[in-house]
Amino acid sequence: xxxxxxxxxxxxxxxxQAHTVATEVFRPVSxxxxxxxxxxxxxLDFLAAVIGGMSDGGGAGGAGAVGSRDSxxxxxxxEGSRNGxxxxxxxxxxxxxxxxxxxxxxxPGQGLGNSAIGAVADDAQLERFGGRWAAxxxxxxxxxxxxxxxxxxxxxxxxxxxLNGEKIYVTAGERAELVVVWATLDRQQGRAAIxxxxxxxxxxxxxxxxxxxxxxxxxxxxxxxxxxxxxVPKRDLLGDPKIQPKGGFAGVMQTxxxxxxxxxxMAIGVAxxxxxxxxxxxxxxxxxxxxxxxxxxxxxxxxxxxxxEADYEAARxxxxxxxxxxxNRKPNSxxxxxxxxxxxxxGTDVCLRCIALCGSAGYAETELLEKWARDAKIxxxxxxxxxxxxxxxxxxxxxxxxxxxx
Ligand SMILES: Cc1cc2nc3c(=O)[nH]c(=O)nc-3n(C[C@H](O)[C@H](O)[C@H](O)COP(=O)(O)OP(=O)(O)OC[C@H]3O[C@@H](n4cnc5c(N)ncnc54)[C@H](O)[C@@H]3O)c2cc1C
Numbered sequence: 532x533x534x535x536x537x538x539x540x541x542x543x544x545x546x547x548q549a550h551t552v553a554t555e556v557f558r559p560v561s562x563x564x565x566x567x568x569x570x571x572x573x574x575l576d577f578l579a580a581v582i583g584g585m586s587d588g589g590g591a592g593g594a595g596a597v598g599s600r601d602s603x604x605x606x607x608x609x610e611g612s613r614n615g616x617x618x619x620x621x622x623x624x625x626x627x628x629x630x631x632x633x634x635x636x637x638x639p640g641q642g643l644g645n646s647a648i649g650a651v652a653d654d655a656q657l658e659r660f661g662g663r664w665a666a667x668x669x670x671x672x673x674x675x676x677x678x679x680x681x682x683x684x685x686x687x688x689x690x691x692x693x694l695n696g697e698k699i700y701v702t703a704g705e706r707a708e709l710v711v712v713w714a715t716l717d718r719q720q721g722r723a724a725i726x727x728x729x730x731x732x733x734x735x736x737x738x739x740x741x742x743x744x745x746x747x748x749x750x751x752x753x754x755x756x757x758x759x760x761x762x763v764p765k766r767d768l769l770g771d772p773k774i775q776p777k778g779g780f781a782g783v784m785q786t787x788x789x790x791x792x793x794x795x796x797m798a799i800g801v802a803x804x805x806x807x808x809x810x811x812x813x814x815x816x817x818x819x820x821x822x823x824x825x826x827x828x829x830x831x832x833x834x835x836x837x838x839x840e841a842d843y844e845a846a847r848x849x850x851x852x853x854x855x856x857x858x859n860r861k862p863n864s865x866x867x868x869x870x871x872x873x874x875x876x877x878g879t880d881v882c883l884r885c886i887a888l889c890g891s892a893g894y895a896e897t898e899l900l901e902k903w904a905r906d907a908k909i910x911x912x913x914x915x916x917x918x919x920x921x922x923x924x925x926x927x928x929x930x931x932x933x934x935x936x937x
């Protein structure tokens with residue numbers, strides 16, 4: 532089998548467009564919206580049209596932009612192998628995050644909730660919610676990594692569900708038009724009873740408690756909500772309203788098979804920004820980097836850069852593999868977690884090691900490298916932390932259930 536590591540020709544225009552957005556729109560305002568946390572980056576509004584164009588080219592740019600309608604859980608067998616929308620999304624996300632992760636996460640219409648809607652909405656729901664910006668609210672004060680522990684309840688009352696609980700750390704929660712809320716129909720029945728509901732941000736039962744001040748991705752808003760007798764039409768429950776003891780929760784979790792590689796792609800974009808910057812600084816300092824010479828025959832800084840580039844390539848290839856598998860409807864949970872674990876850690880490591888190599892140019896606010904290091908950290912936390920990815924990988928390799936290996 533031959534492996535072609537080039538970007539597929541059909542995606543080159545998309546990657547070029549994303550790179551232009553990163554260079555011309557994101558980078559020039561990157562520092563500004565890092566300093567002015569909570570100010571809406573109005574430059575993003577006009578990008579909505581561009582995103583539409585990019586979607587036509589095979590995939591959009593935002594976090595969770597693609598639903599798992601292309602995933603292994605859906606549809607019939609593929610006809611041959613293809614490079615599809617997951618791969619396109621990952622490639623454009625890498626470019627856009629080379630520009631700015633926080634701004635990518637703030638792009639209208641590209642929320643994680645859009646991914647959940649894309650994955651499980653029926654045709655009528657797609658009609659109602661398609662094209663609207665949807666955030667995703669899973670995390671609660673008592674439920675982070677263990678999403679099966681959520682306490683928010685949903686009780687059917689006539690034609691409406693009544694939701695009560697608290698949600699924290701909702702990316703784009705303040706700015707999005709919709710929030711996909713995870714709630715349980717019956718806590719006694721465990722994970723099988725967890726369902727997701729599309730809630731209008733304007734719903735009076737959903738109250739914004741606060742917007743967080745953060746270490747990184749400061750251009751992106753992160754909201755906390757309380758749900759107080761929040762009434763949601765019955766038809767806005769996503770997926771099967773019945774509690775299915777087998778497979779129900781696994782279905783919800785499959786959204787992550789598509790979104791984790793996209794978060795990995797974000798980390799790869801930041802890592803590349805840091806590596807390119809560092810390579811330039813080393814060149815200015817007269818350090819020559821020779822990829823063909825053994826590390827011990829080169830200056831220590833050059834060997835360090837090559838070492839980081841090898842990690843970066845490994846993370847990138849794992850990510851492309853996970854996306855390609857999703858596009859070809861191959862089960863990819865293992866590869867999605869491997870990509871997320873490797874890229875999440877590589878993004879953080881690379882940025883910090885680049886700061887070490889660049890010295891004051893790496894640490895000062897005169898350059899963006901210190902900001903990239905702050906931005907990169909979240910990519911090893913949300914959509915499942917480093918430890919949780921390793922746990923998922925171990926379970927799969929050892930053929931253990933979540934009850935066997937906690
Ligand atoms: C900026 C930001 C944006 C976010 N956006 C969203 C969003 O849009 N929607 C959403 O629902 N959530 C979002 N989150 C929440 C995020 O997904 C959680 O923070 C994450 O899943 C970890 O949960 P936790 O913070 O409760 O940590 P905990 O689950 O309490 O974990 C704390 C530490 O313990 C480790 N740990 C936990 N369990 C295990 C275990 N079994 N084995 C080994 N180690 C373990 C974790 O890896 C971590 O290091 C966001 C968070 C942040 C900071």
